[in-house]
Amino acid sequence: MKESIVLNIFIILFSTLGYSQMPVSEFGKLTHLRQLRDGILLVQLPNRDKKITKLKEIGSSKRVKTEANEVKLEREGIIEGFNREFEFCKVLYFEREHTKEILNKNYKNVFNSQFTNVSDFSKVAEVYVAQYGVGHPNGEVYSYNGIGIQIRHIHNGQLETINHDCFYKRSKIGIIMGRKKAVIKGIRNLNYNLNKVPVEKY
Numbered sequence: 001m002k003e004s005i006v007l008n009i010f011i012i013l014f015s016t017l018g019y020s021q022m023p024v025s026e027f028g029k030l031t032h033l034r035q036l037r038d039g040i041l042l043v044q045l046p047n048r049d050k051k052i053t054k055l056k057e058i059g060s061s062k063r064v065k066t067e068a069n070e071v072k073l074e075r076e077g078i079i080e081g082f083n084r085e086f087e088f089c090k091v092l093y094f095e096r097e098h099t100k101e102i103l104n105k106n107y108k109n110v111f112n113s114q115f116t117n118v119s120d121f122s123k124v125a126e127v128y129v130a131q132y133g134v135g136h137p138n139g140e141v142y143s144y145n146g147i148g149i150q151i152r153h154i155h156n157g158q159l160e161t162i163n164h165d166c167f168y169k170r171s172k173i174g175i176i177m178g179r180k181k182a183v184i185k186g187i188r189n190l191n192y193n194l195n196k197v198p199v200e201k202y
Contacts, residue, residue: 022152022159022160022161023158023160023161024160024161024162024163025153025155025160025161025162025163027153027162029162029164029166029197030197032153032162032164032167033166033194033197035125035126035128035153036088036089036126036128036151036194037088037089038089038124038125038126039089039090039124039125039126039127039128040089040090040091040092040122040124040126040127040128041088041089041090041091041092041128041129041130041151042091042092042093042094042102042110042127042128042129042130043078043082043091043092043093043094043129043130044093044094044095044096044099044129044130044131044132045075045078045079045093045094045095045096046071046074046075046078046096046131046132046133047071047075047095047096047097048067048068048070048071051067052064052067052068055067070179073178073179073180073183074132074179074180074183076180077179077180077181077182077183077184077187078132078149078183078187079093079113080180080184081183081184081185081186081187081188082113082130082187083113084184085184085187085188085191086187086188086190086191087191088191088194088195089128090122092110092111092112092118092121093110093111093112093113093115094109094110094111095109099129102127102129102154103154103157103158103159104157105127107121126153126154127154128151128152128153128154129151129152129153129154129159130149130150130151130152131149131150131152132147132148132149132171132183133147133148133150134146134147135147135148135150135168135170146170146171146172147170147171147173148168148169148170148171148186149168149169149171149183149186149187149190150167150168151167151168151190152167165193166190166193166194166196166197167194168190169186169187169189169190169193170186171183171185171186172185172186
């Protein structure tokens with residue numbers, strides 16, 4: 001009983017981390033679309049190392065296996081999805097623990113889909129970050145709920161939420177569609193949403 005209570009506390013704690021407060025960008029949708037198209041998208045690969053460590057400490061081996069398998073499928077889906085279904089802009093990847101480096105314009109740990117470090121990281125005017133997790137509710141975009149892919153802008157050394165639907169797409173995980181396929185479909189839909197706005201006309 002005690003173990004079950006502690007486990008539930010950890011699950012609630014780690015599932016709500018995505019809702020921490022974050023500033024909302026003052027730039028408009030078309031500005032972000034142009035900047036993203038001509039810039040670069042750095043995709044943060046998820047991990048649950050801290051959560052898994054805590055679960056190991058309380059002896060929840062079954063939950064450890066579940067968490068490890070889920071994050072493995074998420075990472076595979078993200079790599080495959082952006083490789084196969086996303087062409088709006090150039091994409092590279094980084095591990096979650098290097099987020100602070102990315103925000104400080106240190107790109108030494110950026111890599112491609114083959115996990116090869118990209119030493120000749122091209123200098124672009126704007127850098128955006130895609131994260132898989134709970135959608136951020138700031139602003140007036142109320143569809144930012146559930147688990148999905150969200151694109152944020154790096155501005156003045158911090159991530160800013162973009163207050164427009166086309167920069168977030170939920171991954172609908174269910175009985176019919178597994179975790180990996182849901183991630184891939186979410187990325188496909190995200191790419192569609194970004195491309196359906198004719199930015200050249202404005």
